[in-house]
Amino acid sequence: MKLSFLIIFSFIFSNENNFYTIGDSLPSNMPYSKKIFWGEKGIFRTLNIGPNSRIEEMKLRSEMLQMHQKLGLLNLGLMSYQMYLGSEMYSGKHREYGELHKYLGYSTFSIYMTSAGLQFFSPPAFRYSKGYSSMKIHRYLSYLHFVGMVLTPISGYYTAQYPNDEKPYRLHRNIVSVTFSSYTLAFLVTLLP
Secondary structure, three states, X not given: OHHHHHHHHHHHOOOOOOOOOHHHHOOOOOOHHHHHXXXXXXXXXXXXXXXXXXXXXXXXXXXXXHHHHHHHHHHHHHHHHHHHHHHHHHOOOOHHHHHHHHHHHHHHHHHHHHHHHHHHOOOOXXXXXXXXXXXXXXXXXXXXXXXXXXXXXXXXXHHHHOOOOHHHHHHHHHHHHHHHHHHHHHHHHOOOO
C-alpha cells in the first residue's frame, strides 16, 4: 500500500515540463571531428540528415563501425598482398606484377577510404574516456596511416614514371612500410580491452 501511494504521489508532483534534447545526451568531450557533423548545431543535425534519437544514432553507429572493422580486416589482407607484390617487383624478380600491383592499389585505396569514411561520419559515442585507451591509440595511429595512404599512390605514381631511378622506389617503400606498420598496429590495438 505504501509503495502504490508513493508511486501515485510521485506522478502527481513530478515535473512534467522536463524535456530533454539530443544535445543533453551528447558527451562534453566529443572529438572536434564529431562535433562538426554531430554536435548540437552540427551539419547532419542542421540538414536533418541523421536519425531522430540518440538510440537510433547508436544503432547506426554500431552498424557503421562494424562495417569499418570488416573492411579494415579485408584491407589488411589486401595491403599484405600489396606489400608482397611490391617487394617482389623491387627485388627485380617479377616486374610483370606492375599492372596487378597498380589495380590492386586502386582497390586497396578505395576500400581504405570507404572504411575511414564510415568511422569519420559515424555518430558520436555516449562517452569518451579522458585518459588513454586502446581506441584512443587506434585513433592516433589512424592519423599516421591516413597520411600514408594519401602519400602511397602519389609516391607509386612517381616510382612508375621513373622506373630506373632508385630514389622514388626507396621513398615509396619507406612510406608503404610506415603506413602498413601503423595500420597493422592500429588493428592489433583494437583487440586490447
